[in-house]
Amino acid sequence: MKKIGFLSFGHWANHPAYSTRTAGDTLLQSIDLAVAAEEIGIDGAYFRVHHFAKQLASPFPLLSAIGAKTSKIEIGTGVIDMRYENPLYMVEEAGATDLIAGGRLQLGISRGSPEQVIDGWKYFGYKPAEGENDSDMGRIKGLKFLEHLNGVGFAQPNPNPMFPNPPGLLRLEPYSEGLRDRIWWGAASNATAVWAAENGMNLQSSTLKFDESGKPFHIQQAEQIRLYKEAWKKAGHKREPRVSVSRSIFALINEQDRQYFGREGRSTDQIGVLEADRRAIFGRSYAAEPDQLIKELAQDEALQEADTILLTIPNTLGVEYNVHVLSAILDHVAPGLGWR
Structure with a gap:
């Protein structure tokens, strides 16, 4: 048995073929899709996070809205940089959500991948400490985030507070x-997958990783998971x-499917340069x-x-078509693989 979720990149553009022509379209359709996905039995609604791009960027308002309108489906990110x-x-944001x-x-969460601008994090007011690089900074922040999710007090209270304090050091609120x-770590290498395991995080492995052996992608990814x-x-x-x-x-059920994705089945693993x-x-x-x-x-x-499969979806094609894409996998593919 597998949990099956969808992963949306949250694109929008003023294009005549797109159902998501504005950021508002993408946000509202993301909520509607999560509600519809829950109704057909999808287990998770996950969203990518990118900055300086016409894609979803600030996940907590979106995830909170989905959380308020659904009752069963898992909601998440893949990944926050x-x-x-x-x-x-x-x-605080995660606890409230x-x-x-x-x-x-x-x-x-992750230390991040190449973004739309050079060193985009510096425009947010951050920079690595002396002797560190941006990857170090991302991992250190990740560990600090984990540390304070435990709900342990760490901050010295004001002796003259506006409101009465409980005894002892104060923690961040709200605590969930x-x-x-x-919390999951998005790992692109075997070493970071091992690091995620050592630090008690679940593992997210996407459709790319650093090529560490020259073997086919799915074999390298399976080896990464076993090491984790x-x-x-x-x-x-x-x-x-x-x-x-x-x-x-994509299950090719009708002519529309074949028109959109009929050529995808001939694709193979691709090699490229990710960074550095x-x-x-x-x-x-x-x-x-x-059947194929x-x-x-x-x-x-x-x-x-893996215990969880995240299906990337063509969010720009609208809620109705994406529900069809997900339903086709649930109804025609998952049972034949023992996922359902």
Whole structure:
């Protein structure tokens, strides 16, 4: 059994073929899609976070709105770039969102990926400390965020406060119990996956990673997940970890599907340079008739290792079509793979 969620990049543009021509369109349709996805049995609504782009950027208002209009579906991110964040303020935002959602927040964070502008985090008022780089800064902020999710007091109270204080050091409020166990780290390498396990975070592995062996993408990703699980066990954490992988999967049910995605099925893994001249491998897309999809996906080793599958969706094509895309996977593909 797998949990099946969707992952939206939240694009918009003033294009005649787009249903999301403005930021408002994208935000409101994201809420509507999450509500509809819950109704058809999708387990999670996840959203990408990018800055300086016509894509979703500030996740907590959106996730709070979805949390208030749904009751079962998990809500999350994939991922928040910690280089841009104030980790203590983010603890408050995440806590409030999780309480509104009744404990359904699954928050993906990371040290971040290449963005639309050079060193975009500096415009938010951040810079690495002396002797650190921006990756170090992102991971340090991530650990600080985790530390203060535990609800332990750390701040010295004012002896003459506006309102009475409880005894002892003060913690950030609102505190949401259990949220610390629902933080995920987006890892692009084997080493960061191991680091995530050591620090007690769930693992998000997307459709790309650094090419560390020259093997096909799904095999490298499966190896990354196994290393993560071994490190988790070695660290002695008391709970079972969760692992998600992202995939572009389209079941060709009708002519509209074939028009949009008929060529995707011929795609293969792609090699490129992600950053700092590091070779990266990008996983293929899947698009075929349901019976063929089942055969192809059964050979994807990383899908077998993960407990959660995040289906990337074409959010610009509107809520109705995206519900069709998700329903096609639930009805025609997932049962044949034992996911449902």
